[in-house]
Each structure stands twice: as structure tokens, then as C-alpha cells.
Amino acid sequence: MKILDWYILKRYLFTFLMMLLLFIPIGITVNLAEKIGKILEREVPFAAVAQYYLDFTIYFANLLFPIFLFLSVIWFTSKLANNTEIVAFLSSGVSFWRFLRPYMIGATIVAAFALLLGLYLAPKASKGFNQFKYEYLKNNANVVQTSNIFRQVNDTDYIYVSNFNPATKVGSNFSLEHVVGNELKYKITANNIRYVEEDSVYRLSTYTKRKFQDNREVLETTRRKDTVFPFDVKDLTPEEYIAETLQYDELIDFIEKEKQRGSSNIGRYEVVKYKKWSLPVSVFILTIIAVAVSSKKRRGGMGVNLAFGISIAMIYVFFDKIFGVMAEQSSFNPIVAVWFPNIVFGILAIYLLYNAKR
Template sequence: MKILDWYILKRYLVTFLFTLLILIPIAVAIDIAEKIDKFLRDENLTFYEVAVDYYVNFIIYYANTFMPLALFIGVILFTSRLANNTEIVAVNGSQVSFTRFLFPYFMGATIVCFVALSMNHFFVPTSSKVRKAFEKKYLKKKKYADKSIKEFSLQLNDSTYVYLQRFDLKRNSGYNFSTEIYDGIQLKQQLTADNINWKEKDSVFKLYNWKIRKIFKDRDSIFSGTSLDTTFAFTPKDFNYKNILAQEMRSPELIKFIEISKSRGAKNLNVYLVELYKRTSLPVACYILTLIAVALAYKKKRGGIGLNLALGISVMFVYVFFLKVAEVLGGVAGANALLNVWVPNMVFGAYAIYLYINGRK
């Protein structure tokens, strides 16, 4: 059986890579056709920057995106060919069970899953950061972040809170600023300012028309002034937490960011949780998609490979649809992000088990 295992595993990986290498050039060709005028318009843009900074990272991103589709189509094509050539009939005649027949397929799925996990958690976010920086500089005039924020509150630790009525992210200035320090539920100190400016060169905030109120048991002390340079345990980047692109953060950075945001009282972090959870759920889906593809193509049909391929693409379309709906629902405030991200795998996992039971018969 070892010879058959290696044969299936080899064809599994080769067909998967072949399918992926077909999809990637198509995506690159379509993207070049859409953006060629923008590339030629900028005189300072070099071919090296387009090829290395953009398209190398473009290929990394879309290779990772197309991986489940390429895997599914590749397994269906290869297994359908085995069925049409009656090779599976010979395997069954050798008293090889359907479960044992699946072993090399799951070995291949494990390899692809490991690669996908590594890419999702570490390589793709780093690649996306370079690609999106290129897009921001040469392809898109608008910034990803909003120009300003309104009614912003931030919890720095268990006792310190910050509030801003408005902050302009472009000018790094805001107004109606206050920070309060509590001892339990008792207010101990309050600092307010009419205006606040961030001086990036010195890494300090400049407060205008500021006032400090310190509260003691029997009296209050109030100090005020026209301007004051001071530091806080935050920068303007912390004001923009809602607009940070989660796709550009590696998983350790994303986990740390979520923990810090929770400690600071951020209300809805589901968008970031969805991004974090799907980096694991999509690679794990390799096992589910492999089982479904083998079960659909295991038996020889009158329609041959074309019928199996049509069935497979239909199933894949439904899976992708469920996946996108789950991501949207998971990003809504109050939703269970973990459950929503894994629901498509649960539903199609149940479908895969149903096909597996029928396949054993």
C-alpha cells in the first residue's frame, strides 16, 4: 500500500500546485490590465517596485486566498481521473477500505494545512503591509484612516481614563481633552485642556489652557496655565485603533493589540477577532474540503470529470458564500466571533461526515 500512498500523495500535491499556478497568472493578468495606466502615469515608479514591492506580495496574498479553491478543484480532478481509469476499482478489489484509501489524501491535507497556517499567521500579514503601502502611495489617493475622530474615550489602566471630544489625525490636534485618575470609584485627579497638539519630533503632547485638579480628603488643589508640554501613555495611533488594518498585523501582534485594546475599554473588537480566528479556520478546512472532494469524485459517473467538477464548484461556491456571511455576522458588535467563524466548517464538516459514511458503504 506504500506505493499507492506515495502515488496518491504525489499526485495530490502536484495537481494542487498545478491548479494554483493556473489561477495565479489569471489574477495577475486581470490586475495588470486594470492598473497598467496607473503604473505608467507615475514617472517616479520603477519596474522593480512594481514587480517586487507589489506583484510579489500580490502573488503571496492571492496564492493564500486561492489555496482552498485550488486544493478542492485539484483533488476532484485527480480523484475523478482515478475513477474514470478504473484505478479505484482495482483498489477496492484489493480489499482496501475507503478509510484507508483516504490516508494519503489526509497526509497531503496536513502538509497544505501546515503551509497555510504559517502563511496566514506570519507571512501574509507582513506581505500585505508592503503591498498596501505601495497601493496607498501609488494607486490610491485616499488614506485608509479617517481624517478625524469624535467622542473618543480610552482606558489606559484600571484607574486612568482619557476623553477627547474631537481629534484631527491629519493635523495631530484636538480639543476638549481630559484625563482622570481614580482610586476605586473615588476621583483623585483630573487634567483638562481646551486644545491638545501632538509634537511628533519631541514625542510630547502640548496642552493649551490646561487645568489640573487634585482632590484630597479635606481640600482640592487647582493649578492652571496657558501651555504645557507633557507625555502620556498613548500616542495619536491609539486614537485610530478602529482603522488599523488587522490584515497587516502578524498574529502575535494582533493578539497583543486585542489584549491592549480590551484593557483600554475598546467596545467592539470583533473585526480583529474574526481576522485572528479565520487564520486558523481556513487552513483546517483543508481536511473538510479534501474529504468532500474525494467523496464526490470517488465513484465513476456518466458525466465523468465534467460532472464532478461542476458539483465541486457548486459546493465551493456555497462554502465561500457561507464563509463571507459568517465573517460579516461575526464582525457585528455583540456577536460571538469564534462561533461565527467556525460555523461554515461545522456545517460542511457535517456534510463531509455524511459523504464519508455513504462512501464507506
């Protein structure tokens, strides 16, 4: 590798690392200032707080590192341009494509790190981050009720609850259908269902069981009935963030099981799956855009490049969030939603690179 490659690659990686080290403590400080009251009020152990902010660091870095990378590349490339170093490189006979090579090497290193982070490290951090938040920082009054839950819990049993409160573990309009083949064997309904944790049973009010056998219906009713079911209380309280806490192989298996159960959150889970691969690709796209934007010496100096870069970064985040929410909340194809920002900005990268090369 030539001196030029080492020079740019070191600045690429060093500036990116410094950007992370600069903004992560700011994020921790802002988060701690917001949460310190509840942490002190509930006397959260110091070890739990320390682990939370370690998980927060990984979670925060995984969430925002493409933006940090984009801004860091604009920053040091603009400095090269302002110091007329890029002009010197190109005047010595180095082509623009050759000048771009160390950036692509750096992007490959960062993309590999992003892939490792997304597939294995970030899920573990996300689990600890969310568990701490729900255990210590959430009030029971703020727990949102889940609604219209329909799930296949095994090969024969289907459950439905119109709404379920995770705090009180109480749901309404519960039904369970036991189906063998295409034949309904029995159906259980109740006005309310409550999980009694100390006895590990479900308490049903206005219980009705309709059993179908020998071409006749057997009806059983009672005011209250305590029983057990072949599902866990977590099946009534699907956590929206659960996909973020699973490593890639576990996530694939989880999505397949949720499809069989008829989960309404499949779009949300698949968005998480596809982002694990789209994020490393975005590293190359954003690097090319950053180099193309900041490799020219401008009259306004570095400030113009940074302003333009921040604008592009905000538009990228906007596209990413909008299409992600569309996939999560509707029937919009998750793979299209995740990859559309990369396609649009990939086209922009090619256009900007062509003009920068000229």
C-alpha cells in the first residue's frame, strides 16, 4: 500500500473513531440528565446503571454510526481540499478513482465492523438496554396495552384477546380454539382473562367451553375458572423491541415461528432483519457521497461542505424512518422499505461521483 493510501486510511479511521468518542459521551450525559431522577428515586444498583450505559453506548453507536461516519469523512476530506492536498494528489498523476481507493478500503473495514455489530453485539446490548428501561425507568401507568392479539401458539391452538395490559396482566374478550386438521374440536371464551402469577394459572371470568363431538355440542359454563393453557403470558404481551434483541440466526427462527402464529408484527421484525445487511452497504454509499461533496475547495470553506453534508444526512434519516414505519404499520414490503433509501442515495452517489471526477 502506498503512502497516499496509508495517509488517507489513517485519517478516515481516526476521524471516525474520534467522532464516535466525541458524541457518545454527549449522548450518555444527555440520557443520564434525563433519567437521573428515576435512578436515584428507585435506588438502582450502581452495577446495573454501569451495565445499562455500556449497553447504551453500543446501542447508540449502532443506531447512529452511519451519520457519524458521513460527517467524519466530510470533515477530514474538506480539510484536505482546503489545504490543497487533493489538488496536489491529482496533479501528481493520481486518478480520482485511485484517490478513492483508500476510502473504499476504510469503508470495507467499517462495514465489516458494522456487520459484526448488527448481527451479534448490538442485539445483546439492545436486550440489556430495553430490560433496564422497562424494569427501572417505566411506570406501570405508562405501559401501553396491547390490542387485537391473534396468535397460533402451537399446531392446534389459536388464541385471541381484544386487549391485554402487561402491568395488571388482565385482558378482555379472550378466546381459544383447538383445531385438529380442519375440524374445530372445542372453543373456550371468556369476558376477561387474568394471569395469577403466584399460582401460575389463568383466571377466566364468565367462562364458556363449547366442545364438539359425535355431531353434537357439549356446553360448559361457569362464573369463574382457574386453568392452565399451552402458552406463556408473553404470548399475550408481544414486545415490539424483541427482534432487536435476537442474534441473526435466532431472529430468522423467530420470524418463521411468528409467521406460523399469525403475528401482526412480522413487518417490524423483517425491517430489523434487513437493516442488518443494508446498514453496512450504506457505509460505502455515504462514503462516496461525502468524498464527492467535499473533495472540491469551495469559497465558503469547510462550513459549506458540512452544511450540505448535514442536510443530506437528515434527508437520509428521514427516508429511513418514514419507510421503516410504513413497513411496520402497514402491508408495505419490508425489503423495499429498508433498501429504498440505499437505492435512492446510491443513484445520488453515482451522480455526484461522476461530476466530482470531471
